[in-house]
Amino acid sequence: MANTILTSGVRANLLTLQQTTAEQGVIQNRLATGKRVNSAIDNPVNFFTSLGLNDRANELKGLLDGISNGIQTITAASQGIDGITKFVQSLQSTIKQAQADAAANRPNKVGTADVLANATEVADTGGKSRKDIALDKRIGEAAVAARANATDTGHLIDTTTNTNLALTVSAGATTYTVDLSATATVRDLVNEINKSGIATASIDDSGRLNVTGAGSSTLRVGVGAGTNAANARTNASSGTNQNALIGLAVADGDTAGAGIVSAGGNSTVRSNLIKQFNDLRDQIDKLAKDSGFNGKNLLNGDKLSIIFNEKTGANQSKLDVQGETLSAANLGVLTAVSGTPLTGQFNIQDDIALNTAADTLTSALTSLRSISSTLGSNLSVVQTRQDFTKNLVNTLTTGADNLVLADSNEEGAKLLALNTRQQLSQTALSLASQADQGVLRLFG
Incomplete structure (x- = not known):
């Protein structure tokens, strides 16, 4: 089959029309994907830089779950401390009731x-x-x-x-x-x-x-x-x-x-307070055991590690929160009895023992406040790192998008211009074809 011979005018207009169509395809793809860089072919530097930024942002997003769990674990322990503090204050009230009935008891x-x-x-x-x-x-x-x-x-x-x-x-x-x-x-x-x-x-x-x-x-x-x-x-x-x-x-x-x-005597009022005191004391241990979150209990001696960045080894940023085994015994709160006490007990009938118990409860409150302060400080650190990580993820994502995302307004304007150019190219091609037909009319 013989090759069709196009005139130079037709060929030029055809080439322009083909280029316009190709450019339209590129812009339509950008508008469809929302990106001006869809592969390494489009822009290798921007494509791989954006990929790296998005990868780090995704890793940090994964760490946010662990940070959130850490916050809840510390919060649960802090709430446990608050509850135990109230129990200790109730124990102090019980001791004061016992001390108020001292006159009938003193030899x-x-x-x-x-x-x-x-x-x-x-x-x-x-x-x-x-x-x-x-x-x-x-x-x-x-x-x-x-x-x-x-x-x-x-x-x-x-x-x-x-x-x-x-x-x-x-x-x-x-x-x-x-x-x-x-x-x-x-x-x-x-x-x-x-x-x-x-x-x-x-x-x-x-x-x-x-x-x-x-x-x-x-x-x-x-x-x-x-x-x-x-x-x-x-x-x-x-x-x-x-x-x-x-x-x-x-x-x-x-x-x-x-x-x-x-010889000393026994106070009925004090005897009646023994069960109340010991019940409150037992609640300290029970509340401490119930102050965990997601399998971690900082009031039961557990250690909590919260990771803040995606790195490993010496470059890893994390916070280790070492819990304490909190119990009535560890706070020095003894069991109340009436009569000669054994190890771990105190005689509620004895004024001196009551004074010692009152001092112990005051010391226990001081210890609880210290633990609460430590937990509060750790919670503040973790919350600050959580906010920082969220902001950093946003920064990384924005930076990655700036490298590859298309401006829909700009691309839409370009497509409109190309459509106009296409129409003009088609008109020019039609005119070139009409010129060729004018030559045929010479032989008519």
């Missing part, structure tokens, strides 16, 4: 044998009050116990042989022992008992010695005399002397000592 020794001044001494001293007479009396002197009179304050025991004096105050496992001077008075004795922290002492208007324990344990107060300080202390703390249940004024010649013993 107290008051009796006729404890009267250290009498009516005869009031008359002999010219009307001095019984209280002042008792306070001014010396504990011991190298003579048989003597009443007070106008010229002598009087003394309680004979220290001719046993010239050393000592005082012992004990309650439960706590003992306070101190040496008294040879010239010590009842006033000095009262002051030393008050210094012990175990009991309080005073002389009332009847000249009677009042001793009240600070706790509910059996209270023992002993005054001993001996040939030396060690013997005096031994005599002061001897069970025989402390259980003698005699007043100081009854001592004879070279007595080894005299004492006061008063």
